[in-house]
Amino acid sequence: MKAWLPALLRLALVVLLIAFLTNPGLFEPLLKPLTENNAPVIYNQGSLLTLTLLHLRIVLIATVAATIVAVALAILVTRPAGAEFLPLSRSLVNIGQTFPPVAVLALAVPAVGFGEKPTLIALFLYGLLPIFENALTGLTTLPANVMEAARGAGMTGWQRLVKVELPLSAPIILGGIRLSVVIGLATATIGSTVAAKTLGEVIIAGLLSNNLAFILQGGLIVAALAVLIYDGLSAVERYTARRMGREAG
Amino acid sequence: MPIRFDKLGVVIAAIAGCAAFAAPFATFRANRIVPGQARSILEALPPAAGPLLLAIVVTAALVALFKTPQQLRLAASVAALAALALLIGVAGTFLTPAGNTFARISPASGFWILIFAFTLLLADVLTRLELSPWARVGVLVAASAAVGLLLISGSWNDLSILKEYANRADSFWAEGSKHVTLALGSLLAAVIIGLPLGILCHRVERLRASVLNVLNIIQTIPSIALFGLLIAPLGWIASHVPGAAALGIRGIGTAPAFVALFLYSLLPVVANTVVGLAGVPRAANDAARGMGMTDRQRLFGVEFPLAFPVILTGIRIVLVQNIGLATIAALIGGGGFGVFVFQGVGQTAMDLVLLGAVPTVALAFAAAIILDAVIEMTSTRRREASPA
Numbered sequence: 001m002k003a004w005l006p007a008l009l010r011l012a013l014v015v016l017l018i019a020f021l022t023n024p025g026l027f028e029p030l031l032k033p034l035t036e037n038n039a040p041v042i043y044n045q046g047s048l049l050t051l052t053l054l055h056l057r058i059v060l061i062a063t064v065a066a067t068i069v070a071v072a073l074a075i076l077v078t079r080p081a082g083a084e085f086l087p088l089s090r091s092l093v094n095i096g097q098t099f100p101p102v103a104v105l106a107l108a109v110p111a112v113g114f115g116e117k118p119t120l121i122a123l124f125l126y127g128l129l130p131i132f133e134n135a136l137t138g139l140t141t142l143p144a145n146v147m148e149a150a151r152g153a154g155m156t157g158w159q160r161l162v163k164v165e166l167p168l169s170a171p172i173i174l175g176g177i178r179l180s181v182v183i184g185l186a187t188a189t190i191g192s193t194v195a196a197k198t199l200g201e202v203i204i205a206g207l208l209s210n211n212l213a214f215i216l217q218g219g220l221i222v223a224a225l226a227v228l229i230y231d232g233l234s235a236v237e238r239y240t241a242r243r244m245g246r247e248a249g
Numbered sequence: 250m251p252i253r254f255d256k257l258g259v260v261i262a263a264i265a266g267c268a269a270f271a272a273p274f275a276t277f278r279a280n281r282i283v284p285g286q287a288r289s290i291l292e293a294l295p296p297a298a299g300p301l302l303l304a305i306v307v308t309a310a311l312v313a314l315f316k317t318p319q320q321l322r323l324a325a326s327v328a329a330l331a332a333l334a335l336l337i338g339v340a341g342t343f344l345t346p347a348g349n350t351f352a353r354i355s356p357a358s359g360f361w362i363l364i365f366a367f368t369l370l371l372a373d374v375l376t377r378l379e380l381s382p383w384a385r386v387g388v389l390v391a392a393s394a395a396v397g398l399l400l401i402s403g404s405w406n407d408l409s410i411l412k413e414y415a416n417r418a419d420s421f422w423a424e425g426s427k428h429v430t431l432a433l434g435s436l437l438a439a440v441i442i443g444l445p446l447g448i449l450c451h452r453v454e455r456l457r458a459s460v461l462n463v464l465n466i467i468q469t470i471p472s473i474a475l476f477g478l479l480i481a482p483l484g485w486i487a488s489h490v491p492g493a494a495a496l497g498i499r500g501i502g503t504a505p506a507f508v509a510l511f512l513y514s515l516l517p518v519v520a521n522t523v524v525g526l527a528g529v530p531r532a533a534n535d536a537a538r539g540m541g542m543t544d545r546q547r548l549f550g551v552e553f554p555l556a557f558p559v560i561l562t563g564i565r566i567v568l569v570q571n572i573g574l575a576t577i578a579a580l581i582g583g584g585g586f587g588v589f590v591f592q593g594v595g596q597t598a599m600d601l602v603l604l605g606a607v608p609t610v611a612l613a614f615a616a617a618i619i620l621d622a623v624i625e626m627t628s629t630r631r632r633e634a635s636p637a
C-alpha cells in the first residue's frame with residue numbers, strides 16, 4: 001500500500017499543475033484571499049502556460065549545452081593527452097561554484113545586453129559545474145578490473161570510452177544533470193530581473209505590486225516543476241544504475 | 250635537448266597573446282552611461298609603461314609556454330598579475346583628462362582576459378604545489394593584503410568602479426555589513442536549529458525521511474519567490490504579536506531575507522549531520538558502549554568529533570550559498586551588496602554592478618578557501634588521532 005502512495009502524489013501534482021496552467025481561472029477562489037483592493041488574482045500580463053514553456057526552454061537549452069561541453073571537457077581531461085589539465089580543472093570547478101548566480105547574470109548583461117542571452121549564459125556557466133564534477137567522478141572511479149578486461153579484450157581507446165566508460169558513468173553524470181536542472185529552474189527566475197521571459201516575471205510583478213497571489217503562483221509552479229523533474233531524472237538515474245550494476249552517487 | 254611545450258601553457262599563451270595585442274585594455278567614456286571608446290595597451294599607458302607591460306606579459310606567457318620549474322611559473326604569474334593591477338591604475342590616471350570629473354576609465358576585455366589567463370597559471374601552480382591548509386590561508390591573506398594596499402594607496406582611484414564607490418562610500422559599508430550579517434546570522438541560526446534536528450533525525454529513523462523531504466522541497470522554491478512569500482506572514486506577526494515589531498520583525502526588509510536564508514541553510518546542515526553521524530564506524534560506537542559511556546557521552550565524545558568534518562562541509566556549502574543568495578535580499582528591501590547590483594542593472598551602469606558583484610564574489614571565495622582549509626585540518630587531525 002505504501003509503495004503506490006508517492007506515485008499517486010506525483011500524479012496528483014502533475015494533474016494539478018496542468019490544470020492550473022491551462023485553466024488558471026478555476027483556482028481563483030483559492031488565491032483570492034491573498035490579494036487586497038481587488039487586485040487581479042491570476043497573472044494577467046501574459047499566459048502562465050507560455051511563460052512556463054519559455055522557462056523550461058531556457059533551462060533545457062542551457063542544460064543541453066552545459067552537458068555537451070562539460071562531458072566533453074571531462075572526457076578530455078581524463079584521457080592521457082589531457083591529463084595535465086586534470087588538477088587545474090578540479091580547482092576551477094571549486095572556484096566557479098563560489099560565484100553567485102546573480103553576479104554572473106549581472107556581469108553578463110554589459111557583454112550581451114538585456115533579455116534571454118545573459119540568463120542563458122548564467123544558466124550555462126552555472127550548469128557546467130555540477131555536470132563536470134560528476135562526469136569527472138564517474139570517469140575517474142571506474143572499477144579497475146572492468147577497465148583491465150576491456151583493454152584485455154583488445155578494445156581501442158575510443159571503443160572503451162563509448163562502450164565501457166560512458167555507459168558505466170552514465171548514472172553519475174545523470175546525477176549532475178539533475179542537480180544542474182534544479183539549480184537552473186530556480187536561477188532562471190532571477191533572469192527576469194534582466195528582462196528574460198520566465199516565470200520570474202510573475203514573481204517580480206507580485207513583488208512590485210505587493211500581490212501575494214502572483215508571488216505564490218509563480219513560486220509554486222517553479223517548485224512543482226523542479227520536484228517533478230528531479231523525481232523523473234532520479235528514476236532514470238536509478239534505472240541506468242541498475243542496468244550498469246552501479247550504485248547511483 | 251628538444252624544446253618541450255606545456256599543454257596548459259599553450260592555451261594560456263594563446264589567450265594572453267590575443268588579449269594583449271588584439272583586445273582593448275581600457276575603456277574611456279566621457280561620462281558614466283555613454284558607450285565607451287576602446288584603448289589598447291600602448292594607447293592607454295604612458296610611453297614607457299606600455300611597452301614595459303607588453304614585455305612582462307610576453308615574458309610570463311613564454312614562461313608558461315615551455316616546460317619550466319614551478320617556482321619560475323609562480324613568479325611569472327604573480328609578476329604579471331601585479332603589473333596588470335598596478336598599471337590599470339596608471340592607465341586610469343593617464344587617460345583621465347586633467348580636472349575632468351565626469352570621465353570614466355574602466356578596465357576593458359583585454360585586461361580581464363589577461364587577468365583570467367595569469368590567474369589560470371597561478372591556480373595551476375598552486376594546485377600542483379599541493380599547499381598545506383595553513384599555506385593556502387596564507388596565500389589568501391597575502392593576496393587580500395596586496396589588494397587592500399592598492400586600494401588604500403589610492404592608485405586605483407581614477408578607475409570608474411572606485412568613482413562609483415567614492416559616491417557611495419557610506420552606504421557601501423552599511424550594505425556590506427548587512428550582507429555579512431545576513432549570511433553569517435542565518436548560518437548561525439541554521440546551525441543552532443539544524444544540528445539538534447540532524448541528531449534527532451539520526452536517532453529517530455521515522456523522522457528522517459519526512460524532515461529531509463520537507464527541507465528538499467523548500468530548496469526547490471526559487472529564492473525570489475521564497476523571499477516574497479515570507480513578506481506576508483512576517484508582516485502579520487509584526488502587526489499582531491506584541492513586541493515583534495520592536496525586535497525588527499517586519500514584512501519587508503531584512504527579516505524575510507533572514508528567514509529565507511535560514512530555511513535554505515537547514516537542508517545542508519541537517520543532511521550532512523545525518524550523513525556524518527551515519528558514517529561513524531560501528532566499531533567506534535561499540536567500543537564506546539563497551540566502555541560504559543552513556544548516550545550523551547557517546548554523542549559528544551565519539552560520534553560528534555568523528556562526524557565533524559562532514560558537518561563542516563555542510564556549513565561550507567551553506568556559507569558560500571548564503572553569501573551569493575544574500576544579493577537577492579535587495580529585491581525585497583533587505584539590503585546587502587545586491588542593492589548595487591540591481592541599481593546598476595536598472596541604470597545599465599556596469600561599474601555599479603561591479604561594485605556589488607566583486608565584493609560578493611570575493612567574500613564567497615574567501616569563505617570557501619578558509620572553510621576548505623579548516624575542513625582539511627580537522628579531517629587530517631582525525632586521521633592522525635585514530636591510526637588504523
